[in-house]
Amino acid sequence: MEVLFRNVRELVERATRENKLISEIMIEQEIMITDRSREDIMAQMDRNLTVMEEAVEKGLRGVQSTSGLTGGDAVLLQNYLKKGNTLTGGLMLDAVSKAVATNEVNAAMGTICATPTAGSAGVVPGTLFAVKNKLNPTREQMIRYLFTSGAFGFIVANNASISGAEGGCQAEVGSASGMAAAAIVEMAGGSPAQCAEAFAITLKNMLGLVCDPVAGLVEVPCVKRNAMGAANSLVAADMALAGVTSRIPCDEVIDAMYRIGQSMPSTLKETGQGGLAATPTGRWLESKIFGGAVVGSGN
Amino acid sequence: MKFKSVFDIIGPVMIGPSSSHTAGAARIGRVARDLFGKQPTWAKIYLYGSFAETYKGHGTDKAIVGGLLDYDTFDERIKTAFEDAKQAGLTYEFIPETAHTEHPNTTRIVIGDESREMSMVGISIGGGKTEITELNGFPLRLSGELAAILVVHEDRSGCIASVSNCLAKYDINIGHMEVSRREKGNMALMVIEIDQNVNEQILNEISDLPNITQVTRIAD
Numbered sequence: 001m002e003v004l005f006r007n008v009r010e011l012v013e014r015a016t017r018e019n020k021l022i023s024e025i026m027i028e029q030e031i032m033i034t035d036r037s038r039e040d041i042m043a044q045m046d047r048n049l050t051v052m053e054e055a056v057e058k059g060l061r062g063v064q065s066t067s068g069l070t071g072g073d074a075v076l077l078q079n080y081l082k083k084g085n086t087l088t089g090g091l092m093l094d095a096v097s098k099a100v101a102t103n104e105v106n107a108a109m110g111t112i113c114a115t116p117t118a119g120s121a122g123v124v125p126g127t128l129f130a131v132k133n134k135l136n137p138t139r140e141q142m143i144r145y146l147f148t149s150g151a152f153g154f155i156v157a158n159n160a161s162i163s164g165a166e167g168g169c170q171a172e173v174g175s176a177s178g179m180a181a182a183a184i185v186e187m188a189g190g191s192p193a194q195c196a197e198a199f200a201i202t203l204k205n206m207l208g209l210v211c212d213p214v215a216g217l218v219e220v221p222c223v224k225r226n227a228m229g230a231a232n233s234l235v236a237a238d239m240a241l242a243g244v245t246s247r248i249p250c251d252e253v254i255d256a257m258y259r260i261g262q263s264m265p266s267t268l269k270e271t272g273q274g275g276l277a278a279t280p281t282g283r284w285l286e287s288k289i290f291g292g293a294v295v296g297s298g299n
Numbered sequence: 300m301k302f303k304s305v306f307d308i309i310g311p312v313m314i315g316p317s318s319s320h321t322a323g324a325a326r327i328g329r330v331a332r333d334l335f336g337k338q339p340t341w342a343k344i345y346l347y348g349s350f351a352e353t354y355k356g357h358g359t360d361k362a363i364v365g366g367l368l369d370y371d372t373f374d375e376r377i378k379t380a381f382e383d384a385k386q387a388g389l390t391y392e393f394i395p396e397t398a399h400t401e402h403p404n405t406t407r408i409v410i411g412d413e414s415r416e417m418s419m420v421g422i423s424i425g426g427g428k429t430e431i432t433e434l435n436g437f438p439l440r441l442s443g444e445l446a447a448i449l450v451v452h453e454d455r456s457g458c459i460a461s462v463s464n465c466l467a468k469y470d471i472n473i474g475h476m477e478v479s480r481r482e483k484g485n486m487a488l489m490v491i492e493i494d495q496n497v498n499e500q501i502l503n504e505i506s507d508l509p510n511i512t513q514v515t516r517i518a519d
Binding site for chain 1: 300301302303304305306307308309310311312313314315316317318319320321322348349352353354355356357358373375377378403404424425426427444445494495496
């Protein structure tokens with residue numbers, strides 16, 4: 001299959017050489033691969049953006065999952081924000097609350113758009129709808145944010161993994177956070193090279209993150225990992241925009257993530273058997289939710 | 300490249316909580332129904348690896364049953380799939396297995412009605428993308444690099460030519476093709492990997508050809 005880029009180096013080189021945004025290269029590649037029109041592709045991404053908006057709004061109104069493990073934290077965060085006395089600042093906490101809102105809706109079996117997966121669906125929209133208030137983007141720029149995210153996710157998915165069962169949480173929330181960081185940089189007017197630096201800085205700091213969901217549910221610690229992923233991506237975006245670069249090139253960071261995922265034991269890859277899932281409280285919650293039937297014992 | 304479209308990454312729009320364990324599972328269930336050709340009346344669903352360990356938490360069970368009821372990934376009715384199955388006359392059983400499989404998210408779905416049954420193996424490879432790896436004991440060897448369709452047909456002369464002619468008519472290039480059968484004159488399969496994706500119209504045209512039983516997209 002002929003593509004415009006196979007790795008981050010090729011993506012950045014092409015965008016720089018042709019003096020185009022990374023989002024534009026992603027759109028051009030989508031047109032080339034699928035034979036669909038630009039209008040059609042933009043319209044589909046517009047619909048995905050609407051799904052994300054609705055999920056954030058729903059989460060901010062307050063939801064509860066069936067298990068009772070998650071829900072309501074987005075509301076707590078917004079109420080705290082309104083008092084105007086936060087330590088980390090309004091934009092940061094706004095992004096965190098909107099990432100949490102999305103994942104709370106996901107945990108409650110609501111409708112979301114996977115970015116790149118459902119368990120990591122909070123980071124990209126959470127940061128987008130917070131940065132929006134600062135940068136006042138057009139609708140098209142918001143749609144482009146998703147294409148820039150998608151370009152980096154496309155590389156990770158093909159060269160490494162975006163599956164928690166294969167690579168742990170670093171492959172899901174780690175990838176999502178890097179994708180968001182790159183998209184923030186483009187929206188803020190940074191260069192394609194700075195997008196790649198932001199991605200590398202973010203993912204480097206999430207390497208080794210395991211997938212250890214309590215009771216096998218996409219709730220604990222998934223919702224809060226999306227919160228931290230959003231914060232991580234905002235810090236990395238600011239670092240890249242300041243001119244900070246990663247000593248390890250982006251593609252090598254992605255490769256490191258893949259190799260770490262391969263050497264991770266399966267107990268820490270979405271099996272609900274290790275890490276937080278295997279703590280006394282994790283086990284107790286599991287038996288409480290499933291009425292004594294412990295998931296993982298083969299029943 | 301397993302992931303070809305930006306919408307494999309930013310998407311699918313789906314009911315939570317997991318793209319691989321909920322959306323992917325619904326897609327596998329739906330392909331099984333598609334291949335069976337109608338709604339089955341019973342289903343035995345074997346789960347392996349991460350699917351076996353976490354299916355209850357992820358709603359994998361509801362999603363597969365939802366898929367068997369023809370629900371898409373974003374269909375809100377996935378939540379009530381168990382009740383809906385009862386109404387629709389579909390009984391189901393989930394069997395978590397401890398055997399090790401090549402991919403951590405693997406399911407074998409055996410479905411049937413009073414007159415026939417079918418067995419299929421599907422894997423969910425992340426972000427909602429899925430692949431079908433076995434049908435009725437036939438391994439479907441896919442490179443994972445190209446889009447692929449599966450054609451189930453009667454073992455008669457001319458079938459392979461008519462399908463490839465139809466693809467040629469739409470300028471669809473075949474990258475790899477495998478044909479197999481159990482016994483002479485019985486059911487046979489074609490797994491066709493193609494350079495371009497095919498639309499519903501082409502799939503319908505192929506399924507209308509003589510001696511073709513079923514046509515389904517198994518990778519895109």
